[in-house]
Amino acid sequence: MATAVRCFLMVVVVLAPLLAGAAGGKLSTRFYDRNCPNLQSIVRSAMAQAVAAEPRMGASILRLFFHDCFVNGCDASILLDDTASFTGEKNAGPNANSVRGYEVIDAIKAQVEASCSGIVSCADIVALAARDSVNLLGGPTWTVQLGRRDALNTSQSAANSNLPGPGSSLAALITMFGNKGLSPRDMTALSGAHTVGQARCTTFRDRIYNDANINASFAALRQQTCPQPSGGEGTLAPIDAATPEKFDNYYYQNLVSKQGLFHSDQELFNGGSQDELVKKYRGNAGMFAADFAKAMGRMGSLMPSADTATEIRLDCKKVN
Numbered sequence: 001m002a003t004a005v006r007c008f009l010m011v012v013v014v015l016a017p018l019l020a021g022a023a024g025g026k027l028s029t030r031f032y033d034r035n036c037p038n039l040q041s042i043v044r045s046a047m048a049q050a051v052a053a054e055p056r057m058g059a060s061i062l063r064l065f066f067h068d069c070f071v072n073g074c075d076a077s078i079l080l081d082d083t084a085s086f087t088g089e090k091n092a093g094p095n096a097n098s099v100r101g102y103e104v105i106d107a108i109k110a111q112v113e114a115s116c117s118g119i120v121s122c123a124d125i126v127a128l129a130a131r132d133s134v135n136l137l138g139g140p141t142w143t144v145q146l147g148r149r150d151a152l153n154t155s156q157s158a159a160n161s162n163l164p165g166p167g168s169s170l171a172a173l174i175t176m177f178g179n180k181g182l183s184p185r186d187m188t189a190l191s192g193a194h195t196v197g198q199a200r201c202t203t204f205r206d207r208i209y210n211d212a213n214i215n216a217s218f219a220a221l222r223q224q225t226c227p228q229p230s231g232g233e234g235t236l237a238p239i240d241a242a243t244p245e246k247f248d249n250y251y252y253q254n255l256v257s258k259q260g261l262f263h264s265d266q267e268l269f270n271g272g273s274q275d276e277l278v279k280k281y282r283g284n285a286g287m288f289a290a291d292f293a294k295a296m297g298r299m300g301s302l303m304p305s306a307d308t309a310t311e312i313r314l315d316c317k318k319v320n
């Protein structure tokens, strides 16, 4: 074989995983082993620092990943700032004044670029950062499939229509997760993410004043800092009041004792199809951890449609 041909084939073999990553391409756990071997340790130590400085940041990054994946797949579309040609997701209803951690991802991306420029997608950085967040807060870990690509544009309306709101019924939650190929069991496990983090009064006011299936002293406690009909909209409350900075299965205990913070949380334990599973997760932390990790893998595999043009963004806030 002529040397030139052999060189060409070698280049193809080395670059294939990088070039073949059009949306819908196959993910692999070893995608960056050769071209960015320090990726995982860079993400892990940056997240360790961020979570040590503020434990809630782990929760915020986990949520950011969910909100990315549910809108056109896990393609870092949520990270794009608005431009003249599109209005992005950051200011969509579920995200504005709510999703946090953009600057943490931008800082990790800068470190990754310094180590291996133009190789790693922002979408993969978010997936790794979310996994590390869960683990740093005391939850399980798992191997992340890699090779996602970054979106070139996005739309605010897609974020508004694809993300469930806190007033959702069980049927609506099952449908919205089902639309993403996720089962009711995945949905109930993924909702266990509400074992960490904080929520604004505006997201749970209806529940603490109007729902019947709520523990009375819990409602009274939350009403103290979340008056009706208005006031304190942005005042925060822990979603899991018992262990808000620990990724454990206490969320399900809260549901059984009618202390779910959102209407949508309590819908998982309200005489419906998920009651038995909620009780299992409450009693079996290992089962919850294993199901959560599996469901995160499935959610993390949501891809933009195969004909969508993508790239490896150099700056997560804007297309190249």
Ligand code: HEM
Binding pocket: 056, 059, 060, 061, 062, 063, 066, 097, 098, 099, 100, 164, 165, 166, 167, 168, 173, 190, 191, 193, 194, 196, 197, 198, 199, 200, 201, 203, 239, 262, 264
């Ligand atoms: C089942 C449907 C879901 C609904 C209706 C929902 C709704 C919400 C709402 C309203 C907030 C509070 C936002 C704010 O006050 O600014 C929140 C926070 C949060 N959500 Fe969800 N969520 C859902 C599923 C998920 C999933 C699947 C995950 C991750 C796997 C997740 C992770 C989180 C986390 C960690 C927080 C706290 C974030 C922080 O403290 O910054 N949620 N969610």
